[in-house]
Amino acid sequence: MHLFYQPDIPAGTLHLDDEESRHAVKVMRLKSGDSIQFTDGKGSFYTANITEAHHKKCAFEITSKEDVKPHSTFRHLAIAPTKNLDRTEWFVEKAVELGVDRISFLLGDHSERKVLKLDRIIKKAIGAMKQSGQAFMPQLDELTSVKNFIKEVQADHKFMAYVDFENEALLKDRLVSSASNLVMIGPEGDFSEREVEMALAAGFVKVSLGANRLRTETAGMAAVHLMNLV
Template sequence: MSLFYQPEVSNGVLFLDEEESRHCIKVLRYKTGDTIQVQDGRGNIFSVRLTSAHQKKCEFEVIDTEFQQPPPYYIHVGIAPTKNLDRIEWFVEKTVEIGVQEISFISCKNSERKVLKLDRLERKALSAMKQSQHRYMPKLNELRSFNELTTKITETDKYIAHVDFDNPVGLARSAKAGGKYCVLIGPEGDFTSEEVEYALQNGFKKVSLGSSRLRTETAGIVACHTLNLINDA
């Protein structure tokens, strides 16, 4: 059965937006009286019956609700957007498929991209959530400065992915299951020594993501996947 998205079902919004309605009616050719599933990105999947099959506003009534608890861990990736927007879109898509709860975009001294619009990235995240059948829509945060983000992180397990001769510890060895994690991933030119020091002063630990030199988006995916593997073991 096809899965559609409406984040405000619990607040009485019983219709699909125009994009979802068009896909439901024009592409998949559902009709009034048909049953579909709608998720809200907050753990709920609703079995609903279509009461008005219109391609601009598809209305429904709720038949049944199934709720899934969030995972017992929290993964937050803070990443500097790449100059090539396709690469950061790919990062968002793949980390949502793997499993991520929050993504923050950070502007660093060596960042090549200083402006970022979330609309397209949020659509990528929504599509990936539906494709992978996850129940929770990740939170995507606007671009903020490195110092601003670093000082406002509330997660208890804080890491900055940065490799040097004084940093032999990998993320897989440092992180423990059931944590509330935040991992910072630097831009193409990496973090500056001042940024690394500022992160350390704010409770972050330096970690390695392996012996290979990774692109920014690859490093973000590796960090996300590593933390998921630790919790799936």
């Protein structure tokens, strides 16, 4: 069954938004009395019956609720968006499908993309959450400088994936279960020496993702996958 999304259920909203209503009524041709399933993106699934099948405001009545436990490991991925935005959007879709709790976007010294609009990326993330049948919508952060991010972020274990083939510390061996893990991925030109020094001084551990040189979005996918395997 198709999964709908209504984040304002906890606040008492009992109808789908414009886009979801249009899909339910115009595309799926659902009618009053039909059963639907949706998530609030905050850890709960709901089953409901449609009470008014309007294409702009599809109202419903909740019949059951199921709460889902969050993942035992908090998975935070910080990544510099690629010059080609399609590659960043692809990464977000796949990362959400795999499972991630927070994605932060970084502006580094070597970043080619200086501006990032979250609206389209959020839609991609919502679509991936619904398609993969998940109850949690990850937090998506606005673009911020590596310097500010390093200063402000909190996590039990902080890692910087850096192209350094002399570094034998593999991320897969350093991640810790039942804790918050943060992995930071740099832009196409990688982190600058200045950024590496700042991160190490702030308690980050420099790690490797393996022997191969990976594209930014591939490195992000590898890190998310490893965090899910912990």
